[in-house]
Amino acid sequence: MKRAQKNEDNKGYAKSDLAFHIKIGEMTKNPLIIKTNSILRDILEESMDDVIRKMGFEPGIYIMKRFWVL
16 A cells, blocks of 8 residues: 555555455455455445545555554
8 A cells, every 4th residue: 555655556555445445344254244345346446546536545544554554
């Protein structure tokens, strides 16, 4: 994520951010959450890319630093 931010790579950042959220879903070991994430992956990636374009990288980085080690 940091590399994508440094390179101002919105799509790369969105993919990394989505991978983070997918991993959290997998950690629940809840088949419904895992399947839902799998089905919605492409839609979520596009929406994350759009949010990053509009809001920038900082909100995501702040949340990751607060709840997870980058």
